[in-house]
Amino acid sequence: MSFQINxxxxxxxxxxxxxxxxxxxxxxxxxxxxxxxxxSNGSITDLATRPFWRNLVITQL
Structure with missing residues (x-):
């Protein structure tokens, strides 16, 4: 999944x-x-299924 935060x-x-x-x-x-x-990548206790952020880019609008 890919997200954008404005x-x-x-x-x-x-x-x-x-x-x-x-x-x-x-x-x-x-x-x-x-x-x-x-x-935050959450508070998942199973590290094998813990979500993570990759290719995070911050761009000024």
Whole structure:
């Protein structure tokens, strides 16, 4: 699976970029704002099936 995360000063959106076209839609939660973004690979206890990030690219919009 391939994902794109769009972060603007007012919204965050998660979009799947393969053939499904799935998106979270723009989320305008103003509770937390700042210059940082974080990605987690979860808290899976079985390391053989733990997800991971590969080819991570950050591009300014």
């Amino acid at each position: 972060v603007t000063p007012t919204t965050v959106e998660l979009r799947r970029t393969d053939s499904t076209g799935w998106t979270s839609g723009a989320i305008a939660d103003t509770t937390y704002r700042g210059g940082y973004a974080g990605l």
